[in-house]
Amino acid sequence: MPVPKDEFEQLHPCDFYTAEELLDPDEMYTVYEIARMLQELDPDAEIDAETEAILLDWAIPWVISNADDLVVADPRSDDEPGYYGLATDE
Structure with missing residues (x-):
């Protein structure tokens, strides 16, 4: 359900x-590492599963929004996620 803006102490630009x-x-x-980096955490930072799920809510749209600037690699094994990288001219 929508929440009135005045219920928040501060609003930030979506940058x-x-x-x-x-x-x-x-x-x-991985998208998990990207999620951490978007929050200015180390890509290998230990975070709990609940926090990681919240961070993924930010990272997945970011990956989609930046898809034109990214390359994708398949997982190296069945128990590993895929990988994303910056597209370069190489």
Whole structure:
């Protein structure tokens, strides 16, 4: 259900990193690592499952929104997620 804006103490601009600002062009990342990095956490930071689920709510739309600037790699094994990286001219 919608919530009135005046119920919040502060509203922030919806300003996300671009793919180029967030990702190292020589690295590939899982959506879980991207989720952490969008919150200025280390990609390997230990977080609880509930927090990770919330961060994924931000990361998945970010990946979709930045799809034109990304490349995708299949998982290296069946028990691993796929990887995303910054598209380069190479």
